[in-house]
Structures are given as C-alpha cells and as structure tokens.
Amino acid sequence: MRDASLTLELWRGSVSLAEFFMKDQISRVESEALSLIDGVTDMRGLEDARVSILGKKGALTKVMSGMRDVPKEERPAIGQLVNKTRAAIEKALQEKEALLQRQADVAAVADVDVTIPSRALFKGGMHPLSIVRYEAVSILRRMGFSIEEGPEIEDEFHCFDALNTPKDHPARNEKDSFYFDSGKLLRPHTSSVQIRSMEHLTPPVRIIAPGAAYRRDEIDATHLSAFSQLEGLYVDRDVRVSDLKGTLEYLLKELFGPGTEVRFRPHFFPFTEPSFELDVKLCAVGQKPRWIEIAGCGMVDPAVFEAVDMSRGSSMYSGLTGFAFGIGLERLAMIKWGIKDIRSLIENDVRFLAQFQ
Numbered sequence: 001m002r003d004a005s006l007t008l009e010l011w012r013g014s015v016s017l018a019e020f021f022m023k024d025q026i027s028r029v030e031s032e033a034l035s036l037i038d039g040v041t042d043m044r045g046l047e048d049a050r051v052s053i054l055g056k057k058g059a060l061t062k063v064m065s066g067m068r069d070v071p072k073e074e075r076p077a078i079g080q081l082v083n084k085t086r087a088a089i090e091k092a093l094q095e096k097e098a099l100l101q102r103q104a105d106v107a108a109v110a111d112v113d114v115t116i117p118s119r120a121l122f123k124g125g126m127h128p129l130s131i132v133r134y135e136a137v138s139i140l141r142r143m144g145f146s147i148e149e150g151p152e153i154e155d156e157f158h159c160f161d162a163l164n165t166p167k168d169h170p171a172r173n174e175k176d177s178f179y180f181d182s183g184k185l186l187r188p189h190t191s192s193v194q195i196r197s198m199e200h201l202t203p204p205v206r207i208i209a210p211g212a213a214y215r216r217d218e219i220d221a222t223h224l225s226a227f228s229q230l231e232g233l234y235v236d237r238d239v240r241v242s243d244l245k246g247t248l249e250y251l252l253k254e255l256f257g258p259g260t261e262v263r264f265r266p267h268f269f270p271f272t273e274p275s276f277e278l279d280v281k282l283c284a285v286g287q288k289p290r291w292i293e294i295a296g297c298g299m300v301d302p303a304v305f306e307a308v309d310m311s312r313g314s315s316m317y318s319g320l321t322g323f324a325f326g327i328g329l330e331r332l333a334m335i336k337w338g339i340k341d342i343r344s345l346i347e348n349d350v351r352f353l354a355q356f357q
Ligand code: PHE
Pocket: 188, 189, 190, 191, 269, 272, 275, 295, 296, 297, 298, 324, 325, 326, 327
C-alpha cells in the first residue's frame, strides 16, 4: 500500500525521487513484514520470517542497498526510518515468539489433570534394631562410656582363653560356635572386645561395644544364629556390684520408662564373679506381663585382668575391679515394642518395619 502523504510530498517537490522510492519501499517492506509475522503459526515459520525480512538477503536488507542512490543530505532521515522500521519488526517478532511459547506451554499440559492426587512418596526409616541400639548407646555415652570395636572373625584367645573359659567349656564346642578351618571363629559374644579394649587402653576403662555375635543356636521365636549385642566394661578402683546394678537399672529406665521393673538373678559366667542374668518385665498391651532375659553381667573375674596383663606384659590391671555386661539388642527391641517373634526383625517385611518410623 502506498503512503498517500508521501505521494503528496513528491508532488510538492519537498522530497527527491530517490528518497521517495526508498521511503515507499521501506513502508511496503514494513507492512508486508508485519502481516507475514502475523500469519505465522509456529516457531519454525517465525524463524523463516525473521530470515526473509532481516537476514542477509532479507527484504529490509535489500532495500538498504538502494541507499547509494539517495543524495547524501537525505540519508540520515532514511537511516532513521530504517531503524524505526527494524525496531517495529523486531518487536513484532518478539511478541509473536512469546505468544507461540505461551500457546505451546498450554498445549503441553492440555491432557494433564493437575487435580489428581499425587502418588505418596515411600519414606524410609530406621530399622527397629538400629533405633534401640542408637538410644541405648546415647544413654551410655551420656554416662561417660565411649565406643570400642573388635573383629567379628576372632581368635580363641580373645573369645575364650583370656575370658577365663576352659578348653572343655561347651561354648568352645564345634556344635555351639562357627569355626573356620584356620581355627578362628565367628565371635559367639562381644565380650572379646573387653579383652581387645584392655589390651590397648590405660585404666580407668569405661567402654561399650555394640556389634554382631554368632551362635549355632536353633532359630526360634527368641533365638537367632546371628544377633546383636551391646557389650559394656567399666574398670577402675573400688567398682562394686551396686555400680553395676545402678548403671543397668538407669539404662533400662531411661529406655523403657521410670516404672520399668528389673531383676538380677544369680548365674554363672567364666569371666565374671559374681555373675547375674538380668530380666526386664515386659508389660505389653494385650499380653500377660512376663520376665524377659536381656543380658548377662557381673564383676570382672581377676583371672581376666591377669590374662590381659600377661598379654600386655605389664601389671596394669591387677588389683583393679570392674563390671561387665552383654545386652541382647533384639531382646531390647522386643520389649520396647512388644514384638513376639524375634524373626520379624530379620525378615525385612516392609509391613512390619514401616510401623517403627
Ligand atoms: N558374654 C555373655 C553372653 O553372651 C554376656 C556377658 C557379658 C556376661 C559380660 C557377663 C559379662 O552371654
């Protein structure tokens, strides 16, 4: 479409013929460009339009080559016009691009129903055994015990000899413990860590050792062949049975509540004298209250200190006193939650485990 006012200016002689042609072409390119952009329906079409207007061989670029026929004094005015036109075209391109992008976004979620409830995320949690171990360890650490470790594949010295356990003791039997051909064995209790700790620590010693223990036990509702213990050892001058009782009673009341009932029964272990078994009264909702054995404990037998001193080649421990205990962690979990069958703790049934989160 030709600009009528421009034609009038030519008649009046206020523009040169060259300027007239340039202005005329520029306004034509502009209106054609704008209607081309207007008709574009996708991004690819928009890019094609951009190239055909502003590209090296584009319509506006071509018009610019007519500049050389325009008298010098008229060029700035034409230049300004070209810039204005280019700006108008670029704006139209940008607006079209934003519009197409909006349309594409809307189309992308057209089939999505955002009101449908999302699927619940599966949330993991701590295993009940880890929970009781963590709680028991935290309480004992508050009381000043620190953590020690020992190997699960042990030698007979640390499992038995140093613990005053004679060669003919039933626990040393092939039928009761898992032996390797080398003569080593899977430790049948964590008491081996008592010896390992005293071998490298200087008394007073106040340690706990959570860890796995292994026995050739018949697996039933209260026994596993691989289970978890929490060993404890306190060695100093003048340690008494009352210290042992106080420590364990405090631990269990912190764990299970202040009303927890605890009972020490005389027992025998080769490495403690006197020795006890420790029971806790399980009062679970809907179950008849009953005593559950959870630990062995006692005052460290002087023969154990003697063995450690022999192994260290010193007399650091002779004359000291101490207490030791070994708690069954599965049993603690059973009491805490009224779990009837110990095997639930190793079956990894999510329906069971999800209850403890
Ligand atoms: N080691 C013993 C057991 O596993 C428990 C125990 C530990 C007893 C420490 C006394 C002292 O049965």
